[in-house]
Amino acid sequence: MTDFAATKAMFHLPEGMIYLDGNSLGPLPLAATKRVGDMMQNEWGEMLITGWNKAGWMAKSSALGDRVGRLIGAEPGHVVMGDTLSIKVYQAVASALDLNPTRKVVLSDNGNFPTDLYMADGLLKSLGDDYELRVVNPEDVADNLTDDVAVLMLTQVDYRTGRVHNMQALTEQAQAKGIVTVWDLAHSAGALPVDLAGCNADFAIGCTYKYLNGGPGAPAFIYVAPRHIDQVRPALSGWLGHEAPFAFDLDYRPGAGIERMRVGTPPVLQLTSLEAAMDIWDMADMETVRAKSIELCDLFIAGIEAKCPELTLASPRDGQQRGSQVSFKFHEGYAAMQAVIARGVIGDFRAPDIMRFGFTPLYIDEGDVNAAVDIIADVMNNNLWDRPEYKIRAAVT
Amino acid sequence: MTDFAATKAMFHLPEGMIYLDGNSLGPLPLAATKRVGDMMQNEWGEMLITGWNKAGWMAKSSALGDRVGRLIGAEPGHVVMGDTLSIKVYQAVASALDLNPTRKVVLSDNGNFPTDLYMADGLLKSLGDDYELRVVNPEDVADNLTDDVAVLMLTQVDYRTGRVHNMQALTEQAQAKGIVTVWDLAHSAGALPVDLAGCNADFAIGCTYKYLNGGPGAPAFIYVAPRHIDQVRPALSGWLGHEAPFAFDLDYRPGAGIERMRVGTPPVLQLTSLEAAMDIWDMADMETVRAKSIELCDLFIAGIEAKCPELTLASPRDGQQRGSQVSFKFHEGYAAMQAVIARGVIGDFRAPDIMRFGFTPLYIDEGDVNAAVDIIADVMNNNLWDRPEYKIRAAVT
Incomplete structure (x- = not known):
């Protein structure tokens, strides 16, 4: 069994940020x-x-x-x-x-x-x-x-x-x-x-x-x-x-x-x-990490699908057929991801239209997932992504 | 012109060590x-x-x-x-x-x-x-x-x-x-x-x-x-x-x-x-570094040749034909280098019989060279290398 509260306490996670991009670059271990x-x-x-x-x-x-x-x-x-x-x-x-x-x-x-x-x-x-x-x-x-x-x-x-x-x-x-x-x-x-x-x-x-x-x-x-x-x-x-x-x-x-x-x-x-x-x-076992990861991903999918009808699931719905990430398609995915990032939820964009979110039980929990869903829903339902500055592509995405 | 006193002050150089192996691994910049x-x-x-x-x-x-x-x-x-x-x-x-x-x-x-x-x-x-x-x-x-x-x-x-x-x-x-x-x-x-x-x-x-x-x-x-x-x-x-x-x-x-x-x-x-x-x-120019390097190498060669007849120069005598290092051959070069290292002068050994010393003007000066020559001479002239423990080869030399 992995003690996820203990592992979460071993990372530096910036204040006000929900980091759903550990599938791209993991956070800093405190030590x-x-x-x-x-x-x-x-x-x-x-x-x-x-x-x-x-x-x-x-x-x-x-x-x-x-x-x-x-x-x-x-x-x-x-x-x-x-x-x-x-x-x-x-x-x-x-x-x-x-x-x-x-x-x-x-x-x-x-x-x-x-x-x-x-x-x-x-x-x-x-x-x-x-x-x-x-x-x-x-x-x-x-x-x-x-x-x-x-x-x-x-x-x-x-x-x-x-x-x-x-x-x-x-x-x-x-x-x-x-x-x-x-x-x-x-x-x-x-x-x-x-x-x-x-x-x-x-x-x-x-x-x-x-x-x-x-x-x-x-x-x-x-x-x-x-x-x-x-x-x-x-x-x-x-x-x-x-x-x-x-x-x-x-x-x-x-x-x-x-x-x-x-x-x-x-x-x-x-x-x-x-x-x-x-x-x-070394404190973790992959079986409990996997079970928790599927739980977090399922929670995220359920939340987004309930609140954001414009986003289409691009990942397998069956957790066993899916890695530790969830992707949604949106025609303005790049801008939407920038708007979400501006609100402190860090995911990333993959061309042509994928908004990608990674779920990493060592330091992400249910509270993070629920908070992220609310922020994404706010961005999507109020078209907060529809601003010119969110449409300028950075060199590294 | 390079201010070598200024550059030397910008490195961490351990107390009691004369480091003549910067041609293998340079020292830690203080910053x-x-x-x-x-x-x-x-x-x-x-x-x-x-x-x-x-x-x-x-x-x-x-x-x-x-x-x-x-x-x-x-x-x-x-x-x-x-x-x-x-x-x-x-x-x-x-x-x-x-x-x-x-x-x-x-x-x-x-x-x-x-x-x-x-x-x-x-x-x-x-x-x-x-x-x-x-x-x-x-x-x-x-x-x-x-x-x-x-x-x-x-x-x-x-x-x-x-x-x-x-x-x-x-x-x-x-x-x-x-x-x-x-x-x-x-x-x-x-x-x-x-x-x-x-x-x-x-x-x-x-x-x-x-x-x-x-x-x-x-x-x-x-x-x-x-x-x-x-x-x-x-x-x-x-x-x-x-x-x-x-x-x-x-x-x-x-x-x-x-x-x-x-x-x-x-x-x-x-x-x-x-x-x-x-x-x-960025504070250095290669022309003054080179001139100083040749000076230090020449000083080392002169000192060793004057005091250690058993060591044979393996490097070109002409500074222009030589990099920023000086090598000497000695049939028990491995053991001799271990004995020299034990006295705080760090060079390295390269098979089959090469004792190698690097001279790096950014942090090595005449005082270091003279002190190194004296220690090497003491090791050679008193056969301090002739101990079993100096003949056991380490994995990394």
Whole structure:
């Protein structure tokens, strides 16, 4: 059981703000600033280069990997932190292609987050004209698991609608066709229970600045199944993935296990901030988080549908088919979201017409949901969004 | 002119330590901890997702790129921060290969830092058997600039000996043969004046945790020459390099100019720490830093050679041919370095027998050099290194 009152008390939540955008950037854990400050003063400041050993900086990537791994059903020792999600997508897909050398197609869907498609496209363009990125509708993925597909690359939870792919079934169907799977857990890790081991997943990747609350630019993670790891060529074969980084050999030899998926020098400030966030996650279990998340989302949907007839639900109504977010469509969604934000309810807009709200039980409760519904209803029913200043698009939305 | 007393006062330097390893990890700028703490509390904490616009997080990668760019002679708007040096090596070499599609060879030298070779090797293995990583001795590079070479990938300053490649001459000779150049400035940026524009360099990359003092895991940078940037396919084509990241288009279109070399979400904590470091660098000019660095290195060499006959200079004697470091060979170099470190002089060891000392005028002065020489002489002349505990190798050296 998770004590949500206790976890909520461990975050800094600004006065007068209801933060429903933790699916984009999680809030600051109260302990994070001191934790990072102490690391900077006492470790970087006092130990300097010896901090890599003495302060355990070099071991953080794997230690944090295991803590994240618990939330996504990974076997211990099979998740490691590093780089950005985009880079980890590239590494996972390149490594997966390598395990399936006679095939040239990467299959994905058009509900995937664009950077996954961009990174795969960039990789395949480098590999040559005989490689293909095949993008189908999310509902057509199962029918497109054909014998020419090398890698199935999917994001489990759609970033706009929250629709959840059936990881268990799709992995099984893909593997039956000799396809290697890469699962992006950006909107899954900390949002719903994931069972990578139980699903027999091949590769998984994700980020830690959303539901995991690691902070802006927190590192990504990568998972490789135990049955593959000793065969995997990391593709991005950096020195920290080498068997003996400090031997400075001229030839690359992959390190043991998941360590080989490391690339360059780890971002110690970001990792330290993530540690403070994972201290909170260590108090939580994903089953109660999931139950509470569905409860909050259902409450929000019921409230908005009762009070805002102009908004159309864009997320699955069945909580089991939905991530930890609720999206509504509105033709002036961008302006409406700006007006809602101006009233202190922070959600975000996703083109072309999606108003997106994330529900994160670690620090959002029923009172927040009810208050948010009232504010959104006020904005919608009084057309408070219909002002020119709300229609000017910012660079980052 | 740089006021070195003023810059020295802006770093935290532990009592009783003479830090000659700033070529591996620079010390903590005094302002950095508060700067990062303020960013965490006031920006992440209070602004949350809106910090990307309101606090200017999204603009940091280019703004810092220009500040680093001044130190390496880059045209404004042609350097951007991101990822790690290993990742940027990969991106630069892949992009450079793309500009030279009929050739299949990447030429480098065996004085290069291993991760550069590992990353290139990983890339070329992905591209296929017809690609080749050709590694020659540093002194043989010029003779190996043959018509089949696509890319010349060199680190300007040898990480072990400090030997400096002639960037101007090698770039010119390479380009005369139709070869695209990639220069790694890991041990150059902040160590000696680099003139990328004047040398007509094609690509350059580097890190910011060494001489630039950005902190452990500080981000890397990449430079692309103005004449290439609009033709470059970034290879690692992430969403933040897209023309319109927040349009969430399914197809990748490279962004304008150097922005296209961005990949994923930037590490805002690390970038903020780097800002504090660059505030100090903004007070410095590379000509006086270089003159002082040569003076300090010469003083160190003279002192060690006068007092430690067992140590053999492994760096060029001519300051112009040397980076901002001095290396000596000793058959028990590892143990000797541990003994020296135990006495408060921090250098590092590089296999097989190199004792390496970095000289960084922003915070190291003549008094430090003289005191370090005396301590090293005491260790060497009294065989203080000859203890079993100094011979046990740590994981990270």
